[in-house]
Amino acid sequence: QVQLQESGPGLVKPSETLSVTCTVSGDSVSSPSYYWTWIRQPPGKGLESIGYIYYTGSTNYNPSLKSRVTISLDTSKNQFSLNLTSVTAADAAVYYCARARRVIVWVSEFDSWGQGALVTVSS
Amino acid sequence: ETVMTQSPATLSVSPGEGATLSCRASHSVGSKLAWYQQKPAQAPSLLIYGASTRAAGIPATFSGNGSGTEFTLTISSLRSEDFAVYHCQQYDNWPLTFGGGTKVEIK
Numbered sequence: 001q002v003q004l005q006e007s008g009p010g011l012v013k014p015s016e017t018l019s020v021t022c023t024v025s026g027d028s029v030s031s032p033s034y035y036w037t038w039i040r041q042p043p044g045k046g047l048e049s050i051g052y053i054y055y056t057g058s059t060n061y062n063p064s065l066k067s068r069v070t071i072s073l074d075t076s077k078n079q080f081s082l083n084l085t086s087v088t089a090a091d092a093a094v095y096y097c098a099r100a101r102r103v104i105v106w107v108s109e110f111d112s113w114g115q116g117a118l119v120t121v122s123s
Numbered sequence: 124e125t126v127m128t129q130s131p132a133t134l135s136v137s138p139g140e141g142a143t144l145s146c147r148a149s150h151s152v153g154s155k156l157a158w159y160q161q162k163p164a165q166a167p168s169l170l171i172y173g174a175s176t177r178a179a180g181i182p183a184t185f186s187g188n189g190s191g192t193e194f195t196l197t198i199s200s201l202r203s204e205d206f207a208v209y210h211c212q213q214y215d216n217w218p219l220t221f222g223g224g225t226k227v228e229i230k
Contacts, residue, residue: 047221109157113166
C-alpha cells in the first residue's frame with residue numbers, strides 16, 4: 001500500500017522560498033501509471049491544486065502560481081519536492097502531496113494522500 | 124478554469140438518516156468528477172471517481188451520480204464515522220479544481 005509523507009520547515013519568512021518534500025513508500029515515483037502532485041488548503045478553506053510531475057520530469061502548474069512554483073523529482077530517494085518562491089501570508093496552508101492516476105495522458109483522481117504539512121508564513 | 128460549487132455548505136443530519144450533497148460545475152466535465160471525505164486534522168481520502176465508481180474499500184452506503192455539470196453524493200444511512208467534510212473535484216481540465224466543501228454534522 002502506497003504511503004506519502006511530507007516534510008519541511010513549518011515556518012517561512014515573507015518573501016522567502018517555501019520548500020516541502022514528499023517521500024513515497026510502497027510505490028515508485030518512476031511509475032508510468034501516476035502523476036505526483038501537490039495540493040494546498042489554507043486554514044478553514046478549500047483545496048487548491050498546485051501542480052504535478054511525471055516520472056519523465058514533465059510538469060504542469062496551476063496558472064495562478066506558475067511563476068513561483070517548481071516541482072522536482074528525486075528518483076534515487078523516491079521523493080518529489082515543491083518549491084514556492086516569494087511567499088506571502090496568502091501562501092500559509094497545509095500542503096499535501098498526493099498520487100494521481102494517469103489515464104491515457106490525462107491526470108485523474110487523487111487516490112492517495114500524505115497527511116499534510118502545515119506551513120506558516122511569518123517574520 | 125472550471126468553478127465547482129457545492130451545496131449546502133453545512134448539512135445537519137441525524138445518525139441513521141440519509142444525506143444528499145450537491146456539486147455543480149461551471150461547465151461540463153463529463154464524468155470526470157471525484158468525491159473526497161475529509162475528517163478533522165486529516166487529509167482528504169478518495170470516495171468516488173468517475174462520478175459514480177466507489178474507490179476500493181468504500182461501502183455501498185456511498186453512491187455518486189450525475190454527469191456534465193450536476194452531480195450528487197448520497198450517503199444512504201449515516202454512521203458516526205461519516206460526519207465529515209465532503210469535497211467534489213473535477214479532473215476534466217487543468218487546473219484541477221475543488222468545490223468549497225459540504226460539512227455533514229450531527230443534528
